[in-house]
Amino acid sequence: MSSGEAHVENSIWMRAVLMGSTFLVIGILAFATMGVGVANMRHHAYEEAVHEYDDAKHDYEEAKLSYENAKANNASTEEIAALKATKDSLKDIKDDAHHHEVEAHLSYLTWRTAGITILLMCVTYASFIGLGGFVNSIQPEEDDSHGASVYGGDDHEHHGSGSPIVFALGIMLFLMGFPEFQATLSDMLSGNEAELGGLGLSMFGLLVIVLGVSNWWREDLPFIGNGEQIATSAPFEGQHIRKAGLWVFIMSEIMVFATFFSSYLRMRTEWCTGWQVEAGNCEQVDMLTASDFLRPDGAELGGLGGQGDFMTLLPGAINTFALIVSSYTIVLALKTAKNANWEAPTGFMGKLMPTKKAAVRNYLLATLLLGSMFIVLKLIEWSHLVAEGFTIGTQAGSIFYISTGAHGLHVFIGLLVMLYLVFKADTVEFNEDNAQGIEYFGLYWHFVDLAWVVIFPAFYLY
């Protein structure tokens, strides 16, 4: 270990295992309360609502039949009028019951999806940070006496890391096995004989990813700011290589999202949506988009009758604000880390952030919580859309779920990196010398926010 790095005991990594265990407990508790306890109550209410609707529908059908029979049998005008009034009032009751049934179903889906999503996210968090911490905690201790460094034994310049290559290899293996992944899982769940080839390859890929990431963390954790590599030739001459690399990565990400967006525009130009009908470009709506289900006036455009209301757009709107707030909290984390003269705030904030170390960690933790909330709300919203018939099997559903799903995946991957940043902030500490980690991750996180700036209006509002 050189003097350019902090000395990190292997035992420190056990705190990552502890952190992983905490996530596991949170996930299980959330699932037990929301996904099972509340969801089961809501399911019971939903079943009752279904029965009520069935009864109301039955009553209405009978009243309708009586009314039609009375008309056919030339009954008196008063009798027909009375039967019509009964039929109309029963229709209102039936419609109310249907509305109540739908509400009860969506409420049940909200709690069940939230519970399951939080559990799955916490299990993934626990696997990543816990497994990574465990792998590093059982490594041989670094020998301080030789001045050897994980960056190559040089205080002034580190020589990069092979871990990203291992990580990329893991991703390649995971994706190679992925086409058979779902089929194998389906076979296993349905009790059929399953070919383990694709699933095995994907699982091996995941293992390689975890090993690559944990080694990457092990190399980065002691980094206290000395030896940041500087580019020596154009076009990034004089710039930090890691920062330049990140911008090139963001450049490639812009292209990925541009392909989704241009595909969407290409498809949308051929659809006769409510907007097109309203604009007089076509006569009859032939495609319902996600915004028709989500917007308050939804498919009122084009005369289909609105489907969305305030509550359907709410998760997307909250997510938009959540991403902006999370962008700001990560800016605050960096500002705090870079501030050599930082002073603890007074009042309530002072209790939350008594030290600079705690302040940086808590800002990062707030970012993690906001990002996690984004994923939970997104999946709740998806479950509602699928329940209402907007599935991935439709053209509009396909591009919507792929685009917003790709964005959600980016958010989730960012959250896994954020876990490590929270861990580093809590152990080694970020300061004015080594805050580049937050800065470079922040660039990625802001890009994710930027992508949402395009996706939200294009898919949710338009």
Next chain:
Amino acid sequence: MGEHETHGIIENIFDGLLGKDIYFWNFIVLMVFTLFEVAAVFFSGIPLKAVWAILIGVGIVKGYGISAYFMHLKGDPRIYTRTALFPVIFVLLMLWGIGLSNPEGVTGLPAWCTPLSADYATNR
């Protein structure tokens, strides 16, 4: 992000206003404009073209706020802005491709979508 000094008209107005830095004001602007964006859709009385204009306008303002200040492109060397804008060439090509690949690419789309066939599209 955070530590980069930038100087310009916007910075002169907002940086230090009410004791808050440019990042705080950028955050407030982003929140307020998002509110406009959502409100434009919530209030059904607004004409469609106005909603369109609001969505695009708000998107541009928010995109600028995030990239210029939160991603500190405004304070960083120009090479980062060029790197970020490089894919725009491909984005424009792809958007233009919509005009080329749509069955009604020439007859059904507005002229600005089909620049090489502009005469035909406008005079059809």
